[in-house]
Amino acid sequence: MIDFEEELKKFHPSLEVEDAEEAIHNRDVTDMMDLLFSMLSVKSKDKDD
């Protein structure tokens, strides 16, 4: 049996065209590569130290 309220919570408002610019600007595009590079940079910094 479906719980209407619980299912309703899964719904979120959609983006309108006017909100597209802000949504793109605030988008977090960090990926695994970025994490890898940051990890490598920290490692190399530690090595230098």
Next chain:
Amino acid sequence: MKCYNCGCTLSEDNFCTACGADVGVYKKIIRLSNTYYNEGLERARVRDLSGAAECLRQSLKCNKNNIPARNLLGLVYFEMGEVVAALSEWILSKSIRPKKNIADDFINDVQNNQARLNSVNQAVKKYNQALAYTRRGDLDLAVIQLKKVISLNGNLMVAYQLLGLIYIKNKEYGKAKKLLERAMQIDNGNTSIRMYLQEAKQEIAEREARIGKPQKKREEAITYQSGNETIIQPLNGPERAGRHTIFNILIGLVLGMAVMWFLILPARIQSAKSDINTQLKDVSEELTTKSADMDDLNRQIASLQQSNDEAQLSLEEYTGSTGVMQDYNYLLQAAQSYINDPEDALTAAGYLEQIKTTSGNQVSEQFLNLYSFLDSNVSAKAAEQYLSNGIDQYNDGDYDGAIENLTRAYDLDKDNDSALYYLAQSYLKNDNKDKATELFNRLISTFPNSSFKTKAQRFLDHGEEDDSQADVDTENTSGEQNQTAPDTTAEQQAALQAALQAQAIQQAQEAAAAAAAQQQQQQQQQQQAAGQ
């Protein structure tokens, strides 16, 4: 694959041959991203848009610079109706690779179709509004809005999903099923939609199991979408259609008869009554006119009848036993009698007595002259003869006869006191003292010098009756007078007789002509009355 450090093309080794950087993990991440992209692509091909989007997001989480994955994700978002999300991905893709990027074309296609973009934007706004209604509890308003959203953007999956949820909430499982099946055609990998659809089907099956309707009946209906409306048209077999047709015809007949009975028939009846009343009124007026005419004719008939009666009376006066014609006859008979025997005064006098009209305009002057002549010549003789006969009868004791003759004698000769006296005596002898007394008194008053006065007076005073025989002197006196007449009037009688005959004939002719004219006039009047 390029080295992340120096940008040189990498070999199969896990290090860069140019800069010596460790690229083992780098390569794995790239491969993982590509693997997710491939998975996403496969899912997108089978319209598992939700699964494709998830895989592509994973691919981009691994490598945000995976342009194909980003472009494909944009496409998937666009197909799911999320146009803004699609544009976001394409714009990011274009920012990462500005040139030779298919995302440029996608963006241009969307931005060039402003009407479509506005429609999509309106759909998003209405969806957000519907979501707000739903959270507020106004499910009816939410349903209305969501239907409009679907009409504006038929691919917006979240709208289908929310509307399906609301239908399930309202226990409209049929609508939910229909809607969600349509959504499944767009994106068959959406787990929420699958779950809702399964729920709807399960509830429908349970309901059918409770009602006991065969599943086949459901399949006999044709359902299709017409704008916002879902039209379910049952497939009726020929029998059902036939029965319904007959039933509808019967209902129509009943309704028609009811309309006739309550609306049309009273008006027709009223109209007929009005016509009948008009005709009745006309007939009544005609009847009244005819009655008036009949009354008028009756009055005319009465008037004519009266005229006829008067004419009959007039005719009777002329032709009846007491009419003028009869008087002419009597006059002629009297004249004839006198001519035949001038001494037979009684016969002529008898005829003259029958004559009723002795004056006026009903008889001619000749009639009156002849009557006067005869009366003057006959009356005296007749009076004498009547007196003589009366006295004889008196002496013989025939008092009734005496009364009759003496009455005639006195009527013819008012100056004859003997007739009056013996008439009174006759009444007295006949035990009619009152009449006798009257006549005695008349005798005394009329003939104060009469020889009979004494006797009359004695009776009146003392009641003394005269038993003596009647006196015959008066007869002798009348006889002597008559003896002198025949010697001198023989020639006169002859001439008189001729003149009388001519006069009588002329009078008779005139009388007959007058009678005939009157009779003809009466007949004409009668004919006129009968004709009217």
